[in-house]
Amino acid sequence: MTSPVRIEYDSDGALAVVILDRPPLNLFDDAGFTAWEQVADELVTVTDPAHPGRARAVLVEARGKIVSGGVDVALFGAIAQSPDAVERAAALWLRLLRIVQALEDLPVPTVFAAHGLTLTAAFEIALGCDILLAAESASFGLVEIVVGLTPSMGGPQRLAERAGPARARELIYTGERYAAATLERWNVVNRVLSDEGFAEAAREYARRLAVGPTCAHAATKRLVATAVRDGVRAADDALPAVSAALFASDDLRAAVASFLGDGPGKATYRGL
Structure with missing residues (x-):
């Protein structure tokens, strides 16, 4: 049986493309989550600076008409009916949070391309990526209220980080589906692109990041994450060492030369 999630490498291997491929609904179940854990582990390995021919950006995309219809509710049913439901649920959330955190901690830019309906777990994975691109007709929702649940793969806190607490509560409390244009206004979606040619446009966007100054991108990610989690002054404290280290990179030396x-604009970066 083909894995519901796999990694392919674009062109010279600089771009790792994670593909969600279980149409028609691309539902998440235990096998799907296990596949995501394996993908996350592989991404950690292939984006490591010491890895030969390292991937320098990650793109997540899906096959089929929609990105994902969410989680297979049978998974929740099995947990709810078990005598140790609370313990089993807690163990599941820990597994799933590690997937999102692994994506966030990658030392390269990560891009999620949403071409259609993107619900629950898929949306929460998207929120763990640096950049969320959406086609004009794409829509999004954290609809866990239909089963009496709150999003538990990090969605509430990451929505609050992007859109603010009031919008995060609104989106989750209502369980509504939100258009890409609305979420772009709320700073959840980074860019809305035309439906026509969306897949290739998203690939090209990710390719541009993959051939950029990888070490500088990693420094940017670290400073932004520090500011969000610990405050601007904490990022200020980290900045001298983080930025100064770039002067030891081949990319900076070659780009300055x-x-x-x-x-300007003629440097070729190697990610070193």
Whole structure:
């Protein structure tokens, strides 16, 4: 049986493409979550600076008409009917949070491309990525209220980080589906792109990040994460060491030499 989630490598391997591929609904079940754990482990390995031919950006996309209809509710049914339901649920949430956290902690840019309906677990994974691109007709929802649940893969807190607590509560309390344009206004979606040619446009966006200054991108991720979690002054405290370390990178040295010798925008980065 084909894995519901797999990684392919685009062109020269600089871009790792995670593909959710279990149409028509791309539902998440235990096997799907296990596959995501394996994918997350592989991404940690292939984006490590010491990995030969490392991947320098990650793109998540889905096959089929929709991105995902969410979680197979039979999974929750089995947990709810068990005598140790609370313990089993807690163990599941720990597993799933580690997937999102692994994506967030990757030292390279991560992009989620949503071409259609994106519900629950898929939306929460998207919120764990650096950039969320959406097609014009895409829509999103954390609809866990229909089974008496709150989103438990990190969605509430990551929505609050992007859109603020009031919008996060509204989106989750209502359980409604929200258009890409609405979530772009709320700073949840980074960019809305045309439906026509969306998949290739998203790939091209991710490719541009993959050939950029990888070490500088990693420094940016670290500073932004520090500011969000610990405050701006904590990021200020970290900045001198984080930014200074870039002067030991081949990318900065070569880019500075290229700027001085050839003018801006002509440097080629190798991710070193």
